[in-house]
Amino acid sequence: MSAGDRRKQAVTSHDVARAAGVSRASVSRAFAADGNISPKLRSHVLQVAQDIGYSVNQIARGLNRQRSDLVGIIASRLDNPHRSAQVEALTKGVVAQGLRPLLFCIERNEPVDRILGLLLDYQVSGVIITSGSPDETIVERCAAHEVPLILVDRPNTDWERVDHVTGDNVAGGRMVAQALQEKGRSHIVVVRPRRITHAMSERVDSLVTTCGEFDIAVETILMDGSDYDAALQCVSHWLTTQNAPVRDGSTALFVPNDISALGALDALRVTGLAVPQDIGLMGYDDIAQAAWVGASLSTVRQDPETIAAEVLTLLARRIETPDGPPTTIRIPVTLKLRSTH
Template sequence: MSADNLRPNQPVTIYDVAAAAGVSYSTVSRVLNGFEFVKESTRVKVMDAAERLGYVANLQARGLAGGRSNIIGLLVPVLDNSYVSEVMMGIDEALARAGFNLMLFTTHRHAGKEQQYASTIASMTDGLILLVPLESPIYLNAIRERNYPHVLVDQTDESGASASVSGTNWHGAYEATQHLIMLGHRRIGVITGLLELSSARERLNGYRAALQDYAIPIDESLIVEGDYLQPRGYEAAQELLKLRERPSAIFAMNDLSALGAMDAIRESGLSIPEDISLVGFDDIPQAAITHPKLTTVRQPLVQMGRIAVRLLLEQLDHPGSPPGHETLATQLVIRASSQPPR
């Protein structure tokens, strides 16, 4: 559909559009930015010209000049992680709908340079979504200092200064544990996330609360600290299996750990769920393709991403307003990896 006019090489600028529409460049800018005091007839003229010339805004220039670059940044720790991918999907989708672009930053390889990295990010984006459990404090300092719009995903923010989205960690873990208890399990091993993370602590508390409510004594040797990654889940499960009094069920506090645990259990000659029940957390896509399919606590990951975007855009649109916080309900998804103990 691109028409007959022009220089395929040199991009069309607002000056070109202005000339074509017979108005000044600032008027074009105003039309393009939806400024209110523009006569309808000139608005139409400008839009037509822009359309006709195939004008596309140069976001770098826009950003430099102090307007919005319409780019938001996403800081993630790793990429080969379904949890991350799912949240990213939601973010991307919501961003696309709002007309924003996405710039992706990974934390690794920037150790010791977080401040500068944060500055770079801030110089290029209108806001930032942090999906970075561990390093987040360092980045947060740099970012809060500048009063830069941002949202935390899956992290509780003690100070309340940052907007955030997360799941009902405590409740999800409570339900998962309760599920195993109701099935008849009494020795329930647990593989946590890094306990520096609020989500990991909350889930662990949920686990403890459930045991207490059902008057099951808590055996600290059944609690093994993991890191939400598969290899550590594998090791942690091995530790649990080595206990003199082996657990009849394991609650891995995220699915990736559960995947690792699954390997370890199978490798030790035991079978799931006959010998050991296994429950995860997150409900990443893989949870449904393992054999047996994994019972888990679903977090609405995609939606978390969408909401993160909403919270961020709210900050951009209303600079003064207090940062929003959303907590989304988790849901126990019972599949084949859990059943009553023998």
């Protein structure tokens, strides 16, 4: 590190005040979003600070105020395009609100309590969990620190100070069943993970219930995972070692997330089945790859940006009114019928 770098790191707010010819209080107000200072003076102080290499230690500032501008986001499975799009929308939304995202990526089903402890040490203004099902102890810790907690696509609870946002999976499962019934499918094969998430379970249960109303037979096969490879192997094995479906268009597959549905699609094609003439297929999420020409996957869309906007609205409301009643929001979903169903 050069001497110039060391000098730049050592610059303090006192140095800025002296160089700008103002008080240290004016420097503090210039860097505060709601600071009581004229635009002209703020611009002058910020320019001087930039010229001499000063930046605010936001974590230290948060500790001094008992609350930082940080918002913790705990997520997993960012290899799933829907989850990564959701996290991207959340982080951009946090920044747009003048806050700073602090993202922790964890393994699926990894306990979130250790990560939560780190977030609470940073005096975060809120926590958003898109992965794992936090137990009541974690919720109590957030409540004790008066930290808002928003759960995304998690089972609903009656915990105080905890809000929930999820896509309308029940409506989505019903939409899939109706779309396949209208195409004349009389046999639905559900391809689902052995360890199924709450959201996917809601979709499958709703589809099964609706198929019962339509007198459509439902079969379930299990895959060891919830990604492309798991579905490719599962469907390939089903087609080659079990009773292959009759090639009369009566059967369709439902895979409750798109990345797995794309694996199922390739398995069907490799085996020689024409989609949708011999067999239909529908996914769920409407990831970007679903619309690619090579896939043209029929699916159900849940919009990551809409979900993120509702999460951030609840977070802002919870920060403003910590003791307000718990809120659950179900985001409407829409059918995206392309070429595979």
